[in-house]
Amino acid sequence: MAYSTDDLVQRLKKPAGIRSVRLGDAKVTYVPDGAARLRPRDLLPDTPGEVWDARPEFLDTSGNLVVSIGGLLVENGDRALLIDVGIGPHDSHASQGPVATMHGGALLDSLAALGRRPEEIEAVAFTHLHPDHIGWAWHPAPGGDRPPFARADYLMSEPEWAHRGVLEAQGMSKEMAGLAPSVRTVADGQEIFPGVRMRIGAGHTPGHAEYVITSGGQRLIAFGDAMLSSIQVEHPEWPLAFDGDPVPAADYRRRLVADLAEPDTIGFGIHFADVVFGHVRRDGDRPTWRPLDASSVGDDL
Template identity: 60%
Template sequence: MPDLPAPTRLNRPSGIRSLRLGDTKVSYAPDGAVRLRPLHLLPDTTDATWAAHPEYLDGAGLLAGSVGALLVEHGGRALLIDTGIGPHAFESPDGPLHSAHGGALPDSLAALGRRPEDIEAVAFTHLHPDHLGWACEPLLGHAEFLISEPEWADRDALDPRAAQALAKNVRTIAHDEEVFPGVRVRIAPGHTAGHAEYVITGGGRRLIAFGDAMHSPLQASHPSWSSGFDHDLPATAGHRHRLAAELAEPDTIGFGVHFADVVFGRIGATADGTPPSWRPVDA
């Protein structure tokens, strides 16, 4: 069973981390970081919840999270899942988001031995700004953009400039379609109308890149806790219960793009009878 994360890993954004799934390599490629207001992010929590879990909070009492992309490499080919924020920064005076910034993805790809032109396609989990940022920049203008059919159909809320930047390269994808060797999409609405996850298999293991189905490792222990960003709270909670059960199965790993410095992990039982919790997987 993987070890429990060191407390410091839960309140800092992740650096580059990689795993092998047989002949496929998956790597978290950081773009930046996000800081979130815990009571707004998870409205079912209370001050007492966070007093019991101070390891998740930074010195200002905010949740620290990661923002970036998942690089999938197989047979010399390269796919990105999401693209981070891009060269931008955001702040909000209220609500779940306190602040976020990006810009590091090109350097992260270089550190992983990849040029932007090596990326043949970007598969999006959904079209929120912290996932599509670099797709609106020249950096990835050559790549095909893979977006679930219902997510693209619901694009009216997008900034018109973002919609225009995406439109020229979009190919819509359907549930259970293979989008890259060993990578299948499954559509799990709730966070957004067409939110997608990607299941990557290889070497007898599978990895579920679950996008924003969960924002914090605490939701692995409390799957009924929906996020303040979720479009349909009951649908997301129901899906999260099913996802948590999957992530407790043997040889199954999750990828939580916002999960501080524990982006890869699985859900494991505890010895003291408390709810199963997120356990980092680093190899």
């Protein structure tokens, strides 16, 4: 099934459902937890106003960017890895700032729809420690007093964990304490699961990581919050409000977009509306995001 123009416009205005692609012996699946609506001019403050007038397909009826919140399930035979775990039970609304609304809490139900129980996840790998990526790693499971993935190792880059004090100072001491017993730090380039290696990026957080999944002559790059919307593929130079260090973050995005354009490469943008899997292709002078046809929950996963 190829996306029609009308279908693509609709997908850009809603969060992703469960979607899956295969890479050789591996299956990778987006596992929804929730969604957010972001104010585009606050999120990308250096964008000219006419950009959004010219690109209304990216905005919902309230004029906001719709982003997905969830995780990426990587399965190889009976083994399972989860990259990021959503925000967990959460519902917020703000009258100003980049985040207009955010809600979560569906990830465990999404896993159940895929036939996976939390105790079957051998490791949880994190791109970084922002709240919308670690929620179910510290929040107790419904009806219990321990997180649902308490049996799993929590994997993250060494510099990300080393700088957790910044988040503790911002009021996230409870979250960091909840993660600490299970954390195992990972070095740049280390393999963490069959065919899955971590690479440290730059700029968004001190140790923001991407995960490269290789199988069957293809690779998939799960790039976390390096980009939050597929429009950023066209403009990697645009500063992102949530980047801790904007200049290296923009340099990293440029390198990432070039890497995603390489042959046999699939990108995974965890926040990319209902177009989380895609290829980067040239459209005139600009790279663009071309959504990949992916099985939905109603298809043969």
